[in-house]
Amino acid sequence: MKSRHVFLADVHLRRDDVRRRETFVRLVDGLAEADVRLYVLGDLFDFWLGPAQLEVEPEWQTVFDALGRVTAAGGQVTFFHGNRDYCMGRYLTRAIGAETVPHSTTIDLDGRRVLLTHGDMLCTCDQLYHVARRFTRGRLFSAVWWCVPSRLKFGCYRVYRNISRRQDRERRASRHGIDRAALRALVRRGIDVVVCGHVHAPSDRPFRHAGRTLRVITLPTWDDRPAVLEWTGGDFVLTPVEST
Numbered sequence: 001m002k003s004r005h006v007f008l009a010d011v012h013l014r015r016d017d018v019r020r021r022e023t024f025v026r027l028v029d030g031l032a033e034a035d036v037r038l039y040v041l042g043d044l045f046d047f048w049l050g051p052a053q054l055e056v057e058p059e060w061q062t063v064f065d066a067l068g069r070v071t072a073a074g075g076q077v078t079f080f081h082g083n084r085d086y087c088m089g090r091y092l093t094r095a096i097g098a099e100t101v102p103h104s105t106t107i108d109l110d111g112r113r114v115l116l117t118h119g120d121m122l123c124t125c126d127q128l129y130h131v132a133r134r135f136t137r138g139r140l141f142s143a144v145w146w147c148v149p150s151r152l153k154f155g156c157y158r159v160y161r162n163i164s165r166r167q168d169r170e171r172r173a174s175r176h177g178i179d180r181a182a183l184r185a186l187v188r189r190g191i192d193v194v195v196c197g198h199v200h201a202p203s204d205r206p207f208r209h210a211g212r213t214l215r216v217i218t219l220p221t222w223d224d225r226p227a228v229l230e231w232t233g234g235d236f237v238l239t240p241v242e243s244t
Helices: 018-029 058-072 091-096 127-136 139-145 150-166 169-174 180-188
Strands: 004-008 036-040 076-080 099-101 104-109 112-117 193-196 203-209 212-218 227-232 235-240
Touching: 018 058, 036 058, 058 076, 058 091, 076 091, 076 112, 091 099, 180 203, 180 212
Parallel strands: 004 036, 036 076, 076 099, 112 193, 193 212
Antiparallel strands: 004 227, 104 112, 203 212, 227 235
C-alpha cells in the first residue's frame, strides 16, 4: 500500500473562529487511515503559549483529539514548529505520538529529495525577525518564559500582535520572501523540491542554479485560501478545503 502524503501550513487557528476549527477537525478526521502521512508545516495555531493554554482554552483539545485519531489509525503526523507555535515543543509527541520537527526534514518521494520546513529560516532578509527568533528561542528566555503566568503570556501576545498589525505591509513584504541565497544552498545540497509555508504567498515555481532546477512550493495561509497539498500520481496537487 502506497502512503498518502498530505501537507498543510499556516492554518492559524483562532479561538473566535469556530468554523475554521471545525473545518480543520473534519479534514483531519478524513485522514485517519493507516496509509496517511500528514505534515503540518508550522503555525497550526495563530499563537500557542504552551500546554497551559489548554487550561484557558480547552476547546483546542478537539484539535489534538483529531490528530490523535490519525496516529491511532496507524497514520503518521509530523508537526513542524512555526514562528507562532514553536512553544508546542514536543507536546504532540507526548500527547498523540506525533513526530516533532523544530526546523526541517528531508523525505523521499519517488526518488525526489523533498525538503519540508516552515519557511522562516529561508527568509534570511527579515533580519529583525531572526534576531528576535534567536533571542526568544534561547535557553535563558525559554527558562524565564515557562515561569511566567499564563495571563501575562496572553498579554504579551496581544501586545506583539498589535505591533505586528501596525507594520507597513509593503515594507514587510519586501523582506518577507524566500532569499535566493538560501535556495542556492538547497540546490548544492541536492534538494529537488522544497515545500514550506510562512511566506503567505502561494506559488509553485522553478529555481534554476548551476544547471539544476529546484521546485519551490509555498503553501497558502488559511486566512486567504484554506487548502492542502497532496503528493498523488507522481506529482503535487493543491486542493481547496471546503468550509463546514
